[in-house]
Amino acid sequence: MERVTIYDVAKLAKVSPTTVSRALHDHPAISKKTKQRVRAACEQLAYVPDIVARGLSGQKTHTIGVIVTDISDPYLSALCAVIEQYCSAHGYRVLLGNTLHDPQYELEAVGRMLSQQVDGLLISAHSPQSQARHKALIGSLPCVYLGNNHTPDCSYVEVDNDRGAYEAAQYLYHLGHRRIVFAGGRVGSRTLELRLNGYRRSLLSHGLIPREIVGTEQMAGLWQWFRRQPAGGAQNGRAFDAVIAYTDIIALNILNAAETGGLRVPEDFSLIGFDDIAFGRLRHVRLTSVSQSHTRTGQLAVERLLAQIDGRSGQTADTLPPELMIRDTCRRMEDKERS
Amino acid sequence: MERVTIYDVAKLAKVSPTTVSRALHDHPAISKKTKQRVRAACEQLAYVPDIVARGLSGQKTHTIGVIVTDISDPYLSALCAVIEQYCSAHGYRVLLGNTLHDPQYELEAVGRMLSQQVDGLLISAHSPQSQARHKALIGSLPCVYLGNNHTPDCSYVEVDNDRGAYEAAQYLYHLGHRRIVFAGGRVGSRTLELRLNGYRRSLLSHGLIPREIVGTEQMAGLWQWFRRQPAGGAQNGRAFDAVIAYTDIIALNILNAAETGGLRVPEDFSLIGFDDIAFGRLRHVRLTSVSQSHTRTGQLAVERLLAQIDGRSGQTADTLPPELMIRDTCRRMEDKERS
DNA sequence: CTGAAAGCGCTAACAT
DNA sequence: ATGTTAGCGCTTTCAG
Numbered sequence: 014m015e016r017v018t019i020y021d022v023a024k025l026a027k028v029s030p031t032t033v034s035r036a037l038h039d040h041p042a043i044s045k046k047t048k049q050r051v052r053a054a055c056e057q058l059a060y061v062p063d064i065v066a067r068g069l070s071g072q073k074t075h076t077i078g079v080i081v082t083d084i085s086d087p088y089l090s091a092l093c094a095v096i097e098q099y100c101s102a103h104g105y106r107v108l109l110g111n112t113l114h115d116p117q118y119e120l121e122a123v124g125r126m127l128s129q130q131v132d133g134l135l136i137s138a139h140s141p142q143s144q145a146r147h148k149a150l151i152g153s154l155p156c157v158y159l160g161n162n163h164t165p166d167c168s169y170v171e172v173d174n175d176r177g178a179y180e181a182a183q184y185l186y187h188l189g190h191r192r193i194v195f196a197g198g199r200v201g202s203r204t205l206e207l208r209l210n211g212y213r214r215s216l217l218s219h220g221l222i223p224r225e226i227v228g229t230e231q232m233a234g235l236w237q238w239f240r241r242q243p244a245g246g247a248q249n250g251r252a253f254d255a256v257i258a259y260t261d262i263i264a265l266n267i268l269n270a271a272e273t274g275g276l277r278v279p280e281d282f283s284l285i286g287f288d289d290i291a292f293g294r295l296r297h298v299r300l301t302s303v304s305q306s307h308t309r310t311g312q313l314a315v316e317r318l319l320a321q322i323d324g325r326s327g328q329t330a331d332t333l334p335p336e337l338m339i340r341d342t343c344r345r346m347e348d349k350e351r352s
Numbered sequence: 353m354e355r356v357t358i359y360d361v362a363k364l365a366k367v368s369p370t371t372v373s374r375a376l377h378d379h380p381a382i383s384k385k386t387k388q389r390v391r392a393a394c395e396q397l398a399y400v401p402d403i404v405a406r407g408l409s410g411q412k413t414h415t416i417g418v419i420v421t422d423i424s425d426p427y428l429s430a431l432c433a434v435i436e437q438y439c440s441a442h443g444y445r446v447l448l449g450n451t452l453h454d455p456q457y458e459l460e461a462v463g464r465m466l467s468q469q470v471d472g473l474l475i476s477a478h479s480p481q482s483q484a485r486h487k488a489l490i491g492s493l494p495c496v497y498l499g500n501n502h503t504p505d506c507s508y509v510e511v512d513n514d515r516g517a518y519e520a521a522q523y524l525y526h527l528g529h530r531r532i533v534f535a536g537g538r539v540g541s542r543t544l545e546l547r548l549n550g551y552r553r554s555l556l557s558h559g560l561i562p563r564e565i566v567g568t569e570q571m572a573g574l575w576q577w578f579r580r581q582p583a584g585g586a587q588n589g590r591a592f593d594a595v596i597a598y599t600d601i602i603a604l605n606i607l608n609a610a611e612t613g614g615l616r617v618p619e620d621f622s623l624i625g626f627d628d629i630a631f632g633r634l635r636h637v638r639l640t641s642v643s644q645s646h647t648r649t650g651q652l653a654v655e656r657l658l659a660q661i662d663g664r665s666g667q668t669a670d671t672l673p674p675e676l677m678i679r680d681t682c683r684r685m686e687d688k689e690r691s
Numbered sequence: 692c693t694g695a696a697a698g699c700g701c702t703a704a705c706a707t
Numbered sequence: 708a709t710g711t712t713a714g715c716g717c718t719t720t721c722a723g
Contacts, residue, residue, distance in 0.1 A: 018700055029710045034702060042708055065407045065469040066700035069715045074404060076447075076468070084436065090429035097423065097450045106464055108415075109448040111436045125445055129415070130404040150398075269635040296608045297636040357716055368694045373718060381692055405716035408699050 017058045026054035037062065064106075068130055077318065078126035080110040080119065080136045081159075086262070087290040088307060089137065092159065095311030096135060103319055105132070114199070116143035123147040127154070133318045138162040140201045155321035157314050157329070161204040168321065170314040170331045172305035174204055174287075177335030178211030181257050181285045181303050184337060186219055189346030190255035190283060196226040196235060196267065197259030205259060208287070212257060224253065232263075239267075242274030254282050254346065261286035261293045261302050268298070268342070283343035289336075299341035309333060356397045365393035376401065403445075407469050416657065417465035419449040419458065419475045420498075425601070426629040427646060428476065431498065434650030435474060442658055444471070453538070455482035462486040466493070472657045477501040479540045494660035496653050496668070500543040507660065509653040509670045511644035513543055513626075516674030517550030520596050520624045520642050523676060525558055528685030529594035529622060535565040535574060535606065536598030544598060547626070551596060563592070571602075578606075581613030593621050593685065600625035600632045600641050607637070607681070622682035628675075638680035648672060 023030045028047060035043050036051035054060070068074035079096055081089045097107045108131060110122035116139050126134060133155035138144040144163045158169040178195075185193050195212045198205035205227065213223045226235050258264035264286030268278055278284050286293060289304035313331055320326040362369045367386060374382050375390035393399070407413035418435055420428045436446045447470060449461035455478050465473055472494035477483040483502045497508040517534075524532050534551045537544035544566065552562045565574050597603035603625030607617055617623050625632060625641040632639035652670055659665040 016700090019702095020700080030700090031702075031711080032709055035709085038702090044708065047708080061463060061467045063408075063469060063700050064464075064467045065404055065413060066715090067702075068404045069402075069408050069699085069717090070701040071703080071715085079448075083433065084423075085426075085430045085433040087424075087426065087429075090426075090432075091424045093429075093448070094422065094424040094450060097448055098452070101450070101461075101464075106468060107448045109418075109432070109436055109446045111433060111440070113437070122440075124400060125403075125440075128400045128403045129445060130402060265631075265634055272635055292604075292631045295604055295637075296611055298634075355716090358718095359716080369717080370694060370719080371692090374693085377718090383692065386692085402716055405699090406718075408701085408715085409717040409719080410699085 017060050019060075019062070021058055022051065022054045022060050025058060026050045073132050073322075074130045075104055076106045076108055076129065076131050077133045077135060077322075078108045078110060078122075078129065078131040080112060080122045080126065080134065080138075082112050082114045082119075082137055082139060084109065084111050087292065088260075088288040088305070091291070092137075092307040092311050095308055096315055099312055099315040103315070105319070112139060114139055116140070116146065119143050120147050120150070123150050127151070133157075133322045135159055135314055135318060141203050142201065155318055157318045157321070159310065159314055161207055162202060166328075168317060168329045170310055170317060170329075170333065172310065172333045172335050174207040174303075174305075174335065175211040175214075177287065177303040177305070177337075178208040178257065179215045180211075180335065180337050182212050182215030184339075185255045185257070185283055185285065185343065186215065186221075188255075188283065188343055189348070189350070191221060192224075192251075192253045193221065193255040193257065194224040194226060194253040195257045195259075197232060197263035198227050200228050208257075208259065227259075235267075236270050239270035239274040239276070242271075242276055251281070254350075255343070256282055256284050258284065258286045261288045261290045261300060264300055264302070264342075265292070265298065268300070278342050279344035285337075285343060289338050293340070301340045301342045302338050304336045304338050306333065306336070355402075356399050358399075358401070360397055361390065361393045361399050364397060365389045412471050412661075413469045414443060415445045415447055415468065415470050416472045416474060416661075417447045417449060417461075417468065417470040419451060419461045419465065419473065419477075421451050421453045421458075421476055421478060423448065423450050426631065427599075427627040427644070430630070431476075431646040431650050434647055435654055438651055438654040442654070444658070451478060453478055455479070455485065458482050459486050459489070462489055466490070472496075472661045474498055474653055474657060480542050481540065494657055496657045496660070498649065498653055500546055501541060505667075507656060507668045509649055509656060509668075509672065511649065511672045511674050513546040513642075513644075513674065514550040514553075516626065516642040516644070516676075517547040517596065518554045519550075519674065519676050521551050521554030523678070524594045524596070524622055524624065524682065525554065525560075527594075527622065527682055528687070528689070530560060531563075531592045532560065532594040532596065533563040533565060533592040534596045534598075536571060536602035537566050539567050547596075547598065566598075574606075575609050578609035578613040578615070581610075581615055593689075594682070595621055595623050597623065597625045600627045600629045600639060603639055603641070603681075604631070604637065607639070617681050618683035624676075624682060628677050632679070640679045640681045641677050643675045643677050645672065645675070 019030045019033050023033045033051050036048045100107050112119040119139055137159040140162050141164045161171045163169050216223045286300050286302040289302040293300035293302050317329045358369045358372050362372045372390050375387045439446050451458040458478055476498040479501050480503050500510045502508050555562045625639050628641040628643035632641050656668045
C-alpha cells in the first residue's frame with residue numbers, strides 16, 4: 014500500500030496540487046465543482062494529508078505539547094483529559110510529556126517538544142526555578158503555564174492557592190480548631206509556598222502559631238508518629254486537632270496512617286486536602302478539599318494558548334478562585350475541648 | 353531569534369550539511385575531529401534538530417501514538433505514564449489520543465495519528481468491532497493493542513481476564529459464597545465477555561446460576577435497588593452474598609451505594625473489583641481486586657512495538673496472567689449462613 | 692572521509 | 708479560478 018500524496022489526488026482530479034491543497038483548505042477562490050471533484054478523488058484514493066509535510070511547509074503542525082509532572086496523578090490526568098478534549102475539538106493534537114518531577118527531564122521534554130515543532134506549549138512546571146531554566150529555550154513560542162510554578166513574566170492559568178489555603182484555615186478556625194498543622198509538599202514548589210502563605214496568614218491573624226511539616230523527611234517523621242499512636246486514639250496531649258494536607262493524595266495517606274494508628278477523622282482531628290480528586294468524593298472518604306477546577310483550568314488554558322497561537326492575544330494571566338468543597342472530614346469542636 | 357538550521361551549523365563548522373547530519377547520527381565514516389567540531393558548533397548555536405523535517409525526509413518521526421478510551425481512568429492513566437516513560441527512554445515521543453469510549457472518535461484518532469506520521473501505534477480499543485473498523489486504515493504500520501478489545505489477527509498485549517474472573521469467582525466460592533453476581537461493564541467489550549466467561553465457568557462448575565447485571569440500564573436498576581435498602585442492612589432474602597464488579601471504579605461505586613443504603617462490606621456481601629487501582633489500596637477501602645499489572649503491560653507493549661518498528665519482529669501475542677490481590681472486602685461465610 | 696544535489700509532501704508567492 | 712515554481716530542514720544516494 015503505497016503512500017498516496019497530493020500529486021496522486023491532483024492527477025486523478027485533473028488539477029494541480031495547489032488546487033487540491035486549496036480545495037482541502039476550503040480556499041474561497043476555488044469553484045464548488047472543483048472542490049467536489051477533489052474531494053471525490055481524495056475519498057477514492059483514501060488520501061490522508063501528511064501533517065508532517067504540512068508542518069514543514071506551512072508554519073503550523075497543529076500539535077501542542079503538554080508537559081506535566083505526573084500523568085498518573087489524578088488531578089493532572091483529569092486536567093490532561095480536558096485539555097486533550099478541547100484541543101482535539103479545535104483540530105489540535107496533543108503531544109504528552111511526563112517529567113516525573115525532575116527538572117532535568119522537564120528541560121529535555123521542552124527541548125523535544127520544540128524539535129517536534131509544536132505550535133504551542135502547556136506546562137505544569139516543577140518550580141519557578143525549573144521554569145526559568147527552560148524559558149529561554151521556549152523563546153517566543155506560545156506557551157501557557159498551568160498552576161503556580163512559574164515566574165511572573167509569562168502567560169499562565171493558575172488557581173489562587175494562597176486564598177485556598179487561607180479559606181481552609183479560616184474554616185477550621187471557625188469550627189473551633191486552634192492547633193492546625195499544614196502537612197506535605199515539596200520544597201521549592203511555589204504552589205506550596207502560596208498554600209503555606211495563606212495558611213500562615215490565617216493562623217497569625219488569630220494569634221496562632223503555624224506548624225508545618227514539609228518535605229519528605231519531615232513527612233516520614235509524621236508517618237512514624239502515626240504508627241506509634243496507641244490504638245483507641247488517645248485524646249490527650251496531641252499536638253494538633255486539624256490538618257491541612259498539601260494534596261488530597263497526602264490527605265488520603267494521612268487518613269490511612271491515622272486510622273491505622275487508631276485515630277479517627279474527624280473525631281480525633283479534622284482534615285482538609287487540595288485538588289478535590291474524584292476519590293475524595295466517595296462516601297468512605299468524603300474528604301473536605303480545596304478544589305482547583307480542572308475543567309475550567311484546562312479549558313481556559315487551551316483557550317488562552319490557541320488565542321496566542323492565532324495571534325489573537327499576547328501574554329495572559331488568569332487566576333481562578335479556589336472553592337472549598339465541604340464534606341465530612343472536619344467537625345465542629347466543642348467549647349470545652351478547646352485548649 | 354531566528355530558527356537555526358543544519359546549514360548554519362555547517363557554515364560555522366566549515367563542513368557540508370551532509371556531514372553535520374552524519375556527525376549527529378554518529379555515522380562511522382566521519383572522523384572524530386569533525387564530529388567534535390560539529391558538536392561544538394551545535395552547542396554554540398543552540399541548534400535543535402527539527403524532527404518534523406527529519407520525519408519528512410527520513411522515514412521516522414520518532415513519535416508513537418497512544419490511543420486510549422479515557423486518560424482520566426486511573427488504570428489507563430497509570431498505563432500511559434508507564435508507556436510514556438519507556439518510550440521517552442528509547443527516544444520516542446508520545447502523541448496522546450482520547451476516544452471517550454466513542455468508536456467514531458477512535459477512528460478519527462487513528463486517522464489523525466496516521467496523518468501525523470507516527471512510527472507506531474498503541475491502542476486500547478473500544479471493542480473488537482471498532483478495532484476492525486480502523487484495521488484497514490492502519491495497514492502495515494506497527495501497532496500493538498492494549499487489552500482484550502481486538503480481533504485475533506493483530507499484535508497485542510493483554511491480560512487473561514477470563515482466568516482473572518474465574519479465579520475471583522473461585523475464591524468467593526471457596527469462601528463459602530453461593531449467590532455471586534457479576535455487575536457492570538459495557539456490552540460489546542471483549543474484556544467484559546472474557547470476564548463474564550470466566551465468571552460463568554466457575555459458577556456453572558459448582559452448579560450455581562450466574563447472575564449478571566450489565567449495561568447502563570441494568571446498572572441504574574442496581575443503584576436504585578441499593579438506595580431502597582433499609583438502613584441497618586437486612587440480612588434476609590437478599591439476592592446475593594457476593595459481587596464481582598467489572599472494574600474497581602464500579603466496585604467503589606457499589607461500595608458507596610451499598611453503604612449509603614445501609615449495607616456493609618464484607619459483612620453483608622463480599623466484593624471484588626478489577627484493575628487494582630491505587631485507591632483501592634487505601635485502608636478505608638482495602639478492595640480485593642484482580643490486578644492487570646499496568647507496569648508489565650505498558651513495558652511489554654512498548655517493547656513489542658519498538659521491536660516491530662525496528663523490524664526486529666513481526667506479529668506478537670502476549671497474554672499476561674492476572675493476579676488476585678486479596679484485601680479486606682471479602683469474608684468467609686459461616687456454614688449456617690449458606691442458603 | 693566528505694560534499695553536491697535531489698527530493699520527502701506540502702504550501703505560498705507569483706503568475707496567468 | 709487555477710497553475711508554476713520554489714522552497715520548508717533534513718537525509719540520502721551518488722560522486723569525489
